[in-house]
Amino acid sequence: MNKQDTKVTSVPSPHGGSWRGATFHIGGVHPAENKLSAASPIRVAAIPKQAVFSMFQHIGAPAVPVVKMGDEVKVGTLLGEAGKGLSVPVFSSVSGKVNKVDAVLDSSGTRRMAVVVDVEGDEWEESIDRSDTLVTMKDLGNITAEEVVNRIKAAGIVGMGGATFPTGVKLMPPPGTKAEAIIVNAVECEPYLTADHRLMLEKPEQILVGIQLIKHAVNCPKAYIGIEMNKPDAIKLLTDLLKEKAAQYPGIEVVPLKVKYPQGGEKQLIDAVIGRQVPAPPALPINVGAIVQNVGTVYAIYEAVTKRKPLIERIITVTGKSVKNPSNFLARIGTPMQQLIDEAGGLPEDTGKIIGGGPMMGRALMSLEVPVTKGSSGLLLMTEKESRRGEVSPCIRCAKCVSACPMGLEPYLLASYTRLKNWDGCEKNDVTSCIECGSCAFTCPSNRPLLDNIRVAKQTVMGIIKARHMESITKK
Numbered sequence: 506m507n508k509q510d511t512k513v514t515s516v517p518s519p520h521g522g523s524w525r526g527a528t529f530h531i532g533g534v535h536p537a538e539n540k541l542s543a544a545s546p547i548r549v550a551a552i553p554k555q556a557v558f559s560m561f562q563h564i565g566a567p568a569v570p571v572v573k574m575g576d577e578v579k580v581g582t583l584l585g586e587a588g589k590g591l592s593v594p595v596f597s598s599v600s601g602k603v604n605k606v607d608a609v610l611d612s613s614g615t616r617r618m619a620v621v622v623d624v625e626g627d628e629w630e631e632s633i634d635r636s637d638t639l640v641t642m643k644d645l646g647n648i649t650a651e652e653v654v655n656r657i658k659a660a661g662i663v664g665m666g667g668a669t670f671p672t673g674v675k676l677m678p679p680p681g682t683k684a685e686a687i688i689v690n691a692v693e694c695e696p697y698l699t700a701d702h703r704l705m706l707e708k709p710e711q712i713l714v715g716i717q718l719i720k721h722a723v724n725c726p727k728a729y730i731g732i733e734m735n736k737p738d739a740i741k742l743l744t745d746l747l748k749e750k751a752a753q754y755p756g757i758e759v760v761p762l763k764v765k766y767p768q769g770g771e772k773q774l775i776d777a778v779i780g781r782q783v784p785a786p787p788a789l790p791i792n793v794g795a796i797v798q799n800v801g802t803v804y805a806i807y808e809a810v811t812k813r814k815p816l817i818e819r820i821i822t823v824t825g826k827s828v829k830n831p832s833n834f835l836a837r838i839g840t841p842m843q844q845l846i847d848e849a850g851g852l853p854e855d856t857g858k859i860i861g862g863g864p865m866m867g868r869a870l871m872s873l874e875v876p877v878t879k880g881s882s883g884l885l886l887m888t889e890k891e892s893r894r895g896e897v898s899p900c901i902r903c904a905k906c907v908s909a910c911p912m913g914l915e916p917y918l919l920a921s922y923t924r925l926k927n928w929d930g931c932e933k934n935d936v937t938s939c940i941e942c943g944s945c946a947f948t949c950p951s952n953r954p955l956l957d958n959i960r961v962a963k964q965t966v967m968g969i970i971k972a973r974h975m976e977s978i979t980k981k
């Protein structure tokens with residue numbers, strides 16, 4: 506990761522004057538932006554010859570396959586129903602014949618249950634409205650809040666910024682809580698990624714209708730769209746649209762945000778936009794009256810509710826300094842990553858590392874045969890030079906990692922507890938609050954693998970907490 510500082514504190518506003526931009530108050534870093542594909546309009550990726558649909562594309566219980574080898578499916582056919590508890594269904598994004606239902610390698614490097622479909626033609630379920638016509642709230646008549654949430658659940662929508670939390674569940678605030686602000690996460694603070702930026706430029710009004718649907722679903726009068734100031738065209742477009750159609754889209758405001766990573770972290774965004782602090786887990790944003798939805802999710806909500814379209818495709822950025830045509834693709838879920846790389850001009854010779862997601866939070870891919878999933882926001886082909894890690898040297902106790910941490914943690918301490926397998930120390934020092942943003946590792950002059958260490962600790966401590974919880978339940 507290039508450590509060049511690209512601090513932006515204010516930018517000229519297209520409306521005159523300048524935006525200073527709101528921001529979060531603890532930590533943060535300024536990695537080089539490298540938004541190479543920002544000017545590339547969304548291209549429809551080719552339909553793959555074979556598509557792979559993992560049953561593990563979301564947080565919670567996996568979906569359960571409902572098809573078998575040899576079954577004929579269409580675009581929009583249910584392949585896997587939601588599992589027990591927290592889960593969502595999975596739909597086919599292609600038409601053809603089921604080749605197998607079996608464990609297949611996914612982006613985590615694990616073999617997991619999936620449905621593989623050999624593609625024939627492009628036949629869609631008739632229930633899906635494939636027209637481009639804008640459907641407004643007025644067109645939806647007296648649609649109830651319950652119906653909106655039901656359509657979202659039925660469409661298998663999850664957080665598309667990468668979190669993959671089932672959206673329908675997020676839109677049912679637990680008893681005792683109330684949504685006071687919907688915050689649309691249109692920050693896209695990860696370097697290189699531009700999918701959300703292009704979506705705002707190309708589908709602005711659909712996004713506004715999607716926001717109205719969320720407001721309606723949770724009975725919340727106010728919504729904010731948080732956008733980093735490195736996307737002035739999107740800020741201007743949405744602000745102008747809201748001004749021009751104020752009566753049609755009331756209670757929605759665009760909030761220009763300072764360019765600072767991780768501005769798009771849920772807690773950081775809530776702090777920046779409404780100035781509220783979400784306490785440590787298990788507290789949720791709704792405990793301070795906020796519901797955060799990624800802008801891609803908002804668009805998927807629009808399509809699910811107005812077009813009855815399940816989550817079968819998404820926009821994904823394919824980029825890198827040596828990539829011939831850094832691109833934003835509208836890709837069918839299940840498309841092999843290799844195909845998207847081919848469409849972006851092929852794998853550059855000097856590729857050193859392939860990352861699913863952005864350079865700060867993304868993870869290295871084990872194979873290019875892994876498919877696009879609901880949470881795939883980007884594919885970054887890092888050059889050999891970029892992917893070379895600096896030599897690790899001893900910690901010099903400079904505390905830069907502490908200053909950079911947006912969660913107020915002590916990364917050097919957590920990392921050394923991890924090496925000592927001192928899980929109690931990790932838990933006491935709030936490792937579960939880590940949002941895995943990578944700011945600590947980015948800023949460390951000794952190139953210590955802080956994020957790698959802390960991820961291990963977080964996973965281990967969460968397992969310990971879960972086991973403890975199960976034990977206390979069985980004892981009762």
Ligand code: SF4
Nearest residue numbers: 910939940942943945
């Ligand atoms: S990865 Fe975790 S510990 Fe490191 S800066 Fe981000 S939140 Fe803090």
Ligand code: SF4
Nearest residue numbers: 900901903904906949
């Ligand atoms: S930034 Fe690196 S060298 Fe400095 S205290 Fe943290 S771990 Fe140690």
